[in-house]
Amino acid sequence: MGAQLKDITEVLGPPWASGSFIGADGLPYLYAYGCLELGTCQAHCQTIESIVVQTDWPTMEWPTQEPGRAETFPGCPAYGEVLRALDAAGCPWEHYEPLTDDDQCAIRVADSGATFVFNTEDVPEPILCSVSVTGPRPRTHTCV
Structure with missing residues (x-):
């Protein structure tokens, strides 16, 4: 970033x-x-x-x-795999309600701001769809 x-x-x-x-x-x-x-x-x-x-x-x-x-x-990593990997790395996470609904759930790593979004629709265990990090809004840099 x-x-x-x-x-x-x-x-x-x-x-x-x-x-x-x-x-x-x-x-x-x-x-x-x-x-x-x-x-x-x-x-x-x-x-x-x-x-x-x-x-x-x-x-x-x-x-x-x-x-x-x-x-x-x-x-297509599964929810349990991702949580085990984060825990093994000593990386605390929390449930992220703004991106959780009927078809997906999300967790967030507060230290980095990384958001992990999982598909929950028609799967036995949620599957990781994407991981993202975005910069602060409004933009904090000045374009040159």
Whole structure:
């Protein structure tokens, strides 16, 4: 969060895909490296304002620190697996009611602000759909 897109591309290489909507600078403001999505400021600076990991695929594709290379991992982690991993890492979490309804439930890690959203519809155990972190609103940086 708060890094410049150019700094990310120096480490991971160019994004593998970008969104079709453009910001005030004429550039897309959504970039993806497989299941990792980066949302940038929609004005001019391309500061990273959100990070989303899509986890509801059978296989997740992640960038490595070798530009252009990807690794794959099993997708669709179950609720119990996620909670056990957070607990094992000593990462406290809480139920997050604003994103909990009939079809989904959510937890939030207060220290990082990461929100984990699980699908609860027609599954024996909730399945993780996405993990996201967003910057503070209103925006706290000044575009350059």
